[in-house]
Amino acid sequence: MTSYGAEARARFVPEPPKRAGRTPFERDRGRIVHSAALRRLSAKTQVLGPGFDDFVRNRLTHSQEVAQVARELGASLGCDPDIVDSAALAHDLGHPPFGHNGEVALDALAASCGGFEGNAQTLRLLTRLEAKTFGPDGASVGLNLTRGTLAACIKYPWRRGESPGGGAKFGVYEDDLPVYTWVRADAAPFVRPIEAQVMDLSDDIAYSVHDVEDGVVGGWFDLTDDLQLAQVCAVARDWYLPDADDARLGAALDRLQALPEWPTTRFDGSRRSLAAIKSLTSALIGRFAVAAQSATMQRWGDGPLVRFDADLEVPVATLDEITILKSIAAHHVMLADDRTANLVAQRDLLTALVAALLEREGRDLDTDLAADFATAPDDAARLRVAVDQVACLTDVSAPLWAQRLGL
Known part of the structure; x- marks a missing residue:
């Protein structure tokens, strides 16, 4: 860790270490390992959906394998192994049900509030939705990871429409810019650590x-x-x-x-x-x-x-x-x-879920997201909350939600 300065070890909300002998980056990895978002990956599609076969990977086992490769490759170059391990474990947290097909559906639905991108959703989970720490204003700052770890988690360090290569991928939504700007304070535009x-x-x-x-x-x-x-x-x-x-x-x-x-x-x-x-x-x-x-x-x-x-x-x-x-x-x-053949049905399911959550004015949302919905200032913000809810579901729970809502 001696190669990482105070700027890399800093947290958005300062907090004291809780146990002697652990580096800040080890603490970051522990927070991701114990997160609900990571557990949900076990029921999300990698290539073949959960339940297709006991052998094939899901998003969780894939993420664990990515972490093993990243940890060894990063360590061989002198990177802190816990930073690259954490980034690898977190890299798919923002993926919605049904993999990239779900991303396509939610991006179309979220056009009026800035679109949907799995990598931007990962940052949102880590810095807002997966609550562990709160700021002085009472707002959640998510897992409150270090700048070094969060920077490693941002695969596309630019806003929607700013891709230097002209692609559709991006790494941050507009309302998450404050923490993103803090993470990127010591970085040149578009440059990844x-x-x-x-x-x-x-x-x-x-x-x-x-x-x-x-x-x-x-x-x-x-x-x-x-x-x-x-x-x-x-x-x-x-x-x-x-x-x-x-x-x-x-x-x-x-x-x-x-x-x-x-x-x-x-x-x-x-x-x-x-x-x-x-x-x-x-x-x-x-x-x-x-x-x-x-x-x-x-x-x-x-x-x-x-x-x-x-x-x-x-x-x-x-x-x-x-x-x-x-x-x-x-x-x-x-x-x-x-x-x-099944892709259209998957997209239709997610579309119907978002529409139902909005029509029912957030009454069916999880408690934390219902609070976000109640304080949302406009329709775009309420749409973002509904999309957050559906993105948190899995390939297994999304159909169950649809059944419960009578869709």
């Missing part, structure tokens, strides 16, 4: 590898089959790398298929085939993390590399390999016909 970059890459590594593992074990495709490269490359350009051509992405797949751990026999559910796919996931995670570590240290030195002292360097070849894996899972699982 290296801890946030480690979290982001670890997320890509984890879900590129594990979504493929889930797809194979779930029987959606097999790595010894024709993986339909042309279609997979089209998905890669549409979703991830617009400028990547088939030859470049095909070369990335060739490199991965040449690995000694790449399966040569079909997955059949036996212990031997389970061990083979697990061996592949371990090899891939190590390959990607070591490539980033080596490139970063070659560019910036041995470290410790913390905060805004360096950027994470990821070789283009590594990005291509991660992208081709993500695109294989997207093409064979997320875009499969029997998966897409």
Whole structure:
């Protein structure tokens, strides 16, 4: 922690340490681990929804795996391991029911109050909705994490419409700007600390590898089959790398298929085939993390590399390999016909829930959010509260709420 100054250890509302021997960043991680928002991730979609299969990941197990990758990669560069661990555990807290499909629905619903974005919702949870500490004015400041940890949690450090790359992602709603401005006080515009970059890459590594593992074990495709490269490359350009051509992405797949751990026999559910796919996931995670570590240290030195002292360097070849894996899972699982048929029904459910909560003037909201609704100054603020409520639900509880409200 000696590389982190007082500005990184500061909290929005100052508070004394409660137990000797714990760093501020260890306390941050403990607060996230014990949060209700983290527990809810166990019933939220990663790729396949809760209840589909006992093997596949949910948002909670995915977040735990991201945290493991981030902690080791961050520590190898000299980052405080608890900061990157916390950022990884928190990175999906703001995701609503039904994954990215739920984000699409809530963003459309929230157009008049600033839209919806899972990453902005994460910041809102950490600094407002997940109450632990209150300011002098009596308002919740959420978990009151340190500036260093909160900065690492902000994946997109800009407001809606300000993305330097022109994308739709953003990291803060207008009414959360005071704490966001405090977090970013020592940061240049659009620049992320290296801890946030480690979290982001670890997320890509984890879900590129594990979504493929889930797809194979779930029987959606097999790595010894024709993986339909042309279609997979089209998905890669549409979703991830617009400028990547088939030859470049095909070369990335060739490199991965040449690995000694790449399966040569079909997955059949036996212990031997389970061990083979697990061996592949371990090899891939190590390959990607070591490539980033080596490139970063070659560019910036041995470290410790913390905060805004360096950027994470990821070789283009590594990005291509991660992208081709993500695109294989997207093409064979997320875009499969029997998966897409249910997406409209999911969006309709969330739309109906928000409408019902507003029509019933907040009477059905959780107690804390009902208080927010009662003090909201206008329709836009009341809409934001209704969206906060629906975003807090899970794939399991959202249909139950709809049933209870007679939808």
